[in-house]
Amino acid sequence: MAPPARPQPLDLSKASNTSSTSPSLATTLESPADCTPSPGTPGSYHTVYQTTSADGENIKNDLSDLIVTNASFRPGTMTTAKASSLGYPTENTFEDQSMTSSASSDDLEKGLAPVLIQNQIGANEIEKSDMVSTVRARGHHTANPAHMSNWRISGPPENLPKLPVKREWRIWRGIRHNYVTVYQRLFAICFAANMIGLVVLLATNRHSKPWGPDRGWVATVAAANVLAAFLIRQENVINTLYSICCATPWWFPLRLRRMIAKLYHFGGVHSGCAVSATAWFILFTALITKDYASGEHDQPGVMAITYLLVALFLSICFFAVPQFRFVSHNVFEAVHRFAGWISVALFWVLVLLVSKAKSELPGAESLGITVVKSAVFWILLVITFFTILPWLRLRKVEAFPEMLSNHVIRIHFKYMKIGAILGIRISDNPLKEWHAFASIPAPDGQSFSLIVSDAGDWTKKQIQQPSRAYWVRGIPITGVLRMAIVFRRVVLVTTGSGIGPILSMLVSHPLPCRLLWSTPDPEKTYGESIMESVCKADPDAMIINTRAFGRPDMVALAYHLYVQSNAEAVFCISNPKLTRKIVYGMESRGIPAYGPIWDS
Numbered sequence: 001m002a003p004p005a006r007p008q009p010l011d012l013s014k015a016s017n018t019s020s021t022s023p024s025l026a027t028t029l030e031s032p033a034d035c036t037p038s039p040g041t042p043g044s045y046h047t048v049y050q051t052t053s054a055d056g057e058n059i060k061n062d063l064s065d066l067i068v069t070n071a072s073f074r075p076g077t078m079t080t081a082k083a084s085s086l087g088y089p090t091e092n093t094f095e096d097q098s099m100t101s102s103a104s105s106d107d108l109e110k111g112l113a114p115v116l117i118q119n120q121i122g123a124n125e126i127e128k129s130d131m132v133s134t135v136r137a138r139g140h141h142t143a144n145p146a147h148m149s150n151w152r153i154s155g156p157p158e159n160l161p162k163l164p165v166k167r168e169w170r171i172w173r174g175i176r177h178n179y180v181t182v183y184q185r186l187f188a189i190c191f192a193a194n195m196i197g198l199v200v201l202l203a204t205n206r207h208s209k210p211w212g213p214d215r216g217w218v219a220t221v222a223a224a225n226v227l228a229a230f231l232i233r234q235e236n237v238i239n240t241l242y243s244i245c246c247a248t249p250w251w252f253p254l255r256l257r258r259m260i261a262k263l264y265h266f267g268g269v270h271s272g273c274a275v276s277a278t279a280w281f282i283l284f285t286a287l288i289t290k291d292y293a294s295g296e297h298d299q300p301g302v303m304a305i306t307y308l309l310v311a312l313f314l315s316i317c318f319f320a321v322p323q324f325r326f327v328s329h330n331v332f333e334a335v336h337r338f339a340g341w342i343s344v345a346l347f348w349v350l351v352l353l354v355s356k357a358k359s360e361l362p363g364a365e366s367l368g369i370t371v372v373k374s375a376v377f378w379i380l381l382v383i384t385f386f387t388i389l390p391w392l393r394l395r396k397v398e399a400f401p402e403m404l405s406n407h408v409i410r411i412h413f414k415y416m417k418i419g420a421i422l423g424i425r426i427s428d429n430p431l432k433e434w435h436a437f438a439s440i441p442a443p444d445g446q447s448f449s450l451i452v453s454d455a456g457d458w459t460k461k462q463i464q465q466p467s468r469a470y471w472v473r474g475i476p477i478t479g480v481l482r483m484a485i486v487f488r489r490v491v492l493v494t495t496g497s498g499i500g501p502i503l504s505m506l507v508s509h510p511l512p513c514r515l516l517w518s519t520p521d522p523e524k525t526y527g528e529s530i531m532e533s534v535c536k537a538d539p540d541a542m543i544i545n546t547r548a549f550g551r552p553d554m555v556a557l558a559y560h561l562y563v564q565s566n567a568e569a570v571f572c573i574s575n576p577k578l579t580r581k582i583v584y585g586m587e588s589r590g591i592p593a594y595g596p597i598w599d600s
Contacts, residue, residue, distance in 0.1 A: 190272025
């Protein structure tokens, strides 16, 4: 049988003297001790509802006995809290139940009564994208009328505040925000410091014999730069840095807090030290080549390994350049991983060969003591340990995919608890490619989920052919949004599946914020659970359906929410182009703004 249609309220005034024709649905709303219910009397308030049966006949059900009280009772005085205290489930407590025609009278009484009360007293007005809340069918069930969405999908406001004039001279503004960012500054500091040291070292040893600085010292500086480049990318180091910076108190000046929040630009240290290490190793190669040519040593094995290491270092640097990195990310990742592993292994061979040559000199110490006394040995030991560590945690874990739409899938994991604002990397082939996603902790705190949208071949495959298990390695890594907690109030801007990282933060670490989310058909694409989580994080979230309203001016909307909420900063999680646009649009006007960069 078809489920009953949702009751439609008729005029209350016309039902005041109507007798009940549905005794099985009658119930008495208990009143205070000094009030005596008087069903069917002129002082009573009755509600008549009209339903439509499956065959189209109109049946008028007088449910007047659902709300019965004395003459002193008025619908306007009834509240949701009062209805709840009198024993009726309200919209906040009522669970989804089957509303099929097989439901008993008791079920209907329990389910409909509070809804009728709330419809008459105007409690909990609900808005939705379709403007009219409807009963939502799930499979062969019909959702309870009391279970209605409380999110609002709207178009951009008509009257937005005018954007302030951008600061600074146009040319300098463009250079500062595009070519002299914190990332470039950190790179420049690391590289310049190394190059100054290299020039000074060459200058002070220009008259030494053999010519040039000590070869072992140059190799040590190269290895030290490799270690620095490696450690700044190590998971435990990253999480520690975020923990330290996120402890910044709110009473610190905003200028200082906005500088600390740029922590995620630490990739500048990584690339600066890596390029510097390559420069130092090229100098080392030149020095031992000169010695080999002059006959000061006869170690062809050392020469071969040294030139191979130079080639590997140069290939790593070459494929890490953004222009080449974005053309084929998989190639970049493979070169970075395998060339890095081979380089570490060859460095060990080089240390042993050089130490063996030294130990064979007259009066030299044994090979073991020579190796242990080498600074490069201890540096390589640390590098090797942290290279192996994440792979010691490699494991395949069970996954529980949830299809949200043909564009988005939500993958649930139950193998571990996860903390605030963390991301994990997953793979279906651990030696091929890894993909990082923000984790969304489950309400029970025992599991978490990831939102994967169609953004490439790999993600499309996960949506079309969901896997029941994935490889994971290492530990979860803190993301950019963690720095939002150093501000009293923020504006969060996102598009599409960028809602995943946003929810990762707001679910695990709620903070005062305003949320702007622009995406095509949000409810259809991401489902009810995601929409409810968004609404819970920010009941006034500005959710824009780009299919209905087109792509809005995100910079203007972000500024509108920034002014409206009196926020201290704006955070953006979107595609690289829009993220750069919003961050530039805010910072060029003096507003602190943050978003992932190409190497964060």
